[in-house]
Amino acid sequence: MSPSFQADDPDVAEPLLEGNSESVADPSTEPREDDARARLLAAAGPVFARQGFDRATIREICGDAGVNIASVGYYFGDKLGLYREVFRAIRSKCQAAFQPQDAVELPPRQELFELVRHLLSRMLAPDDSGWESQLMMREMDNPTEIFSEMVEESIRPPFDRLVGALGALAPPQTPAHVVEHLALSVAGQIVYYRVGAGVIRRLIPAERLQQHFTLDQLARHITGVAIAAAEGGLALTHAAQFDAETQPNTTSDAHHSE
Amino acid sequence: MSPSFQADDPDVAEPLLEGNSESVADPSTEPREDDARARLLAAAGPVFARQGFDRATIREICGDAGVNIASVGYYFGDKLGLYREVFRAIRSKCQAAFQPQDAVELPPRQELFELVRHLLSRMLAPDDSGWESQLMMREMDNPTEIFSEMVEESIRPPFDRLVGALGALAPPQTPAHVVEHLALSVAGQIVYYRVGAGVIRRLIPAERLQQHFTLDQLARHITGVAIAAAEGGLALTHAAQFDAETQPNTTSDAHHSE
DNA sequence: AGGTGTTTTAAACATCCGTTTAAATCGTTG
DNA sequence: CAACGATTTAAACGGATGTTTAAAACACCT
Numbered sequence: 001m002s003p004s005f006q007a008d009d010p011d012v013a014e015p016l017l018e019g020n021s022e023s024v025a026d027p028s029t030e031p032r033e034d035d036a037r038a039r040l041l042a043a044a045g046p047v048f049a050r051q052g053f054d055r056a057t058i059r060e061i062c063g064d065a066g067v068n069i070a071s072v073g074y075y076f077g078d079k080l081g082l083y084r085e086v087f088r089a090i091r092s093k094c095q096a097a098f099q100p101q102d103a104v105e106l107p108p109r110q111e112l113f114e115l116v117r118h119l120l121s122r123m124l125a126p127d128d129s130g131w132e133s134q135l136m137m138r139e140m141d142n143p144t145e146i147f148s149e150m151v152e153e154s155i156r157p158p159f160d161r162l163v164g165a166l167g168a169l170a171p172p173q174t175p176a177h178v179v180e181h182l183a184l185s186v187a188g189q190i191v192y193y194r195v196g197a198g199v200i201r202r203l204i205p206a207e208r209l210q211q212h213f214t215l216d217q218l219a220r221h222i223t224g225v226a227i228a229a230a231e232g233g234l235a236l237t238h239a240a241q242f243d244a245e246t247q248p249n250t251t252s253d254a255h256h257s258e
Numbered sequence: 259m260s261p262s263f264q265a266d267d268p269d270v271a272e273p274l275l276e277g278n279s280e281s282v283a284d285p286s287t288e289p290r291e292d293d294a295r296a297r298l299l300a301a302a303g304p305v306f307a308r309q310g311f312d313r314a315t316i317r318e319i320c321g322d323a324g325v326n327i328a329s330v331g332y333y334f335g336d337k338l339g340l341y342r343e344v345f346r347a348i349r350s351k352c353q354a355a356f357q358p359q360d361a362v363e364l365p366p367r368q369e370l371f372e373l374v375r376h377l378l379s380r381m382l383a384p385d386d387s388g389w390e391s392q393l394m395m396r397e398m399d400n401p402t403e404i405f406s407e408m409v410e411e412s413i414r415p416p417f418d419r420l421v422g423a424l425g426a427l428a429p430p431q432t433p434a435h436v437v438e439h440l441a442l443s444v445a446g447q448i449v450y451y452r453v454g455a456g457v458i459r460r461l462i463p464a465e466r467l468q469q470h471f472t473l474d475q476l477a478r479h480i481t482g483v484a485i486a487a488a489e490g491g492l493a494l495t496h497a498a499q500f501d502a503e504t505q506p507n508t509t510s511d512a513h514h515s516e
Numbered sequence: 517a518g519g520t521g522t523t524t525t526a527a528a529c530a531t532c533c534g535t536t537t538a539a540a541t542c543g544t545t546g
Numbered sequence: 547c548a549a550c551g552a553t554t555t556a557a558a559c560g561g562a563t564g565t566t567t568a569a570a571a572c573a574c575c576t
Contacts, residue, residue, distance in 0.1 A: 036524085187450065199398060
């Protein structure tokens with residue numbers, strides 16, 4: 001029978017998975033369920049990240065983990081159970097990285113730079129060590145039932161800190177939605193260096209890529225754009241400098257699909 | 259035999275697809291190959307965009323088109339041939355939208371705003387009419403053999419115009435790589451409203467979404483950020499205001515994976 | 517050792533997909 | 547009309563995948 005996640009015995013007592021009854025970790029009843037289970041969990045992350053949920057095959061994951069194909073059914077119920085557990089592991093790591101840091105209280109500009117640099121370093125990490133952000137990206141593109149949990153647990157914390165830093169940077173009476181726009185602008189720029197990595201690699205000459213697209217330079221650029229917009233450029237957004245010429249009907253576009 | 263993508267000797271039945279000899283388009287030999295073929299092509303786009311290349315099934319496409327399953331093999335050789343042809347149709351439309359417009363010569367700020375608004379309107383279009391951008395996004399995430407062609411034919415033209423507008427907006431001696439960074443920042447913000455649409459929908463309260471996230475407001479915001487950064491904020495990027503405190507060792511991050 | 521519950525294994529199952537085949541249908545022409 | 551090529555159809559093939567099964571291997575305890 002499966003060890004912990006479900007049990008459908010028809011007549012005997014049924015240890016259902018109401019909450020987590022894994023509080024008792026008696027080493028006698030569960031001597032070492034970690035060996036295969038943990039190896040499976042560790043091997044699944046990179047494969048899911050590289051291939052996506054559908055294209056990733058249980059056979060490849062089990063091959064990497066060195067366990068039998070039936071093990072995923074034995075330990076996680078099915079493929080989606082394994083996927084879900086991979087995200088639970090990520091969530092723990094993300095929460096630990098973003099929540100206990102509010103005791104430091106850096107000045108807003110530096111806080112913003114640290115945030116951008118940290119997030120960007122995750123995005124630009126090579127696949128071996130940076131598979132977590134790639135996995136989250138795949139979940140954004142092809143949402144499963146995990147999606148909403150992932151947003152709340154792994155995306156909202158850094159986003160809230162972004163909003164906090166930008167709110168402290170913007171003029172005092174800045175409305176909330178403007179700060180949110182700014183935060184999304186920063187997030188979009190960061191994410192693009194992962195989503196559009198392939199495009200960028202072909203759009204920018206190779207020499208310039210190697211010379212001017214290092215982690216530090218990109219973080220500095222994004223932070224600079226955000227500060228410029230937050231401190232000085234917000235007035236432009238509300239000024240009617242674009243409206244006058246563009247509202248009635250522009251040159252040719254904006255209705256190619258209606 | 260297949261009508262257009264292959265044509266071998268008429269006497270021997272050789273269904274091999276060696277190359278494309280689709281030069282002759284005699285209407286007598288091909289009376290109306292448009293009915294099934296065009297319907298297939300029209301139905302394939304949205305399905306490929308919604309599901310991606312792998313998850314999209316020939317059976318669903320043919321079901322939507324109202325043709326038999328074998329038709330895709332008959333008209334396009336195989337699934338990838340159909341995919342390739344869908345992109346060829348997109349390419350034509352994209353080239354027509356961006357190339358012949360350089361005769362207008364708007365002032366840089368307005369040119370930038372028009373560009374942003376145009377691209378954003380493509381990104382935010384609902385799936386029925388905006389499947390083209392979604393398809394390109396899927397190709398960015400899971401590149402096939404089409405990828406490089408797509409970048410050159412469908413992405414570089416608008417990117418070059420972005421670089422042009424931002425270069426005209428920035429101070430005269432601005433180096434090229436800074437302008438490219440700016441262009442990527444704009445592109446990243448635009449793309450994020452499609453890639454991160456699901457995230458944004460959960461991150462921002464619904465009322466604020468409906469009130470402040472219209473196409474025009476987003477275009478205005480992105481343009482404002484770009485102008486603020488291009489005109490005034492570039493000096494910040496090169497100033498060493500972040501370096502002093504952050505170079506040796508910061509607070510806790512940037513080495514969570516080593 | 518024998519027995520018991522847990523873990524591992526190899527094999528099979530059912531399903532779905534892309535592709536192919538060979539026959540049927542249709543349209544045009546001699 | 548009959549014949550021929552172009553198109554369409556239904557059915558099947560081969561392969562891959564997730565899942566299940568039943569037996570084997572194992573660890574532990576009395």
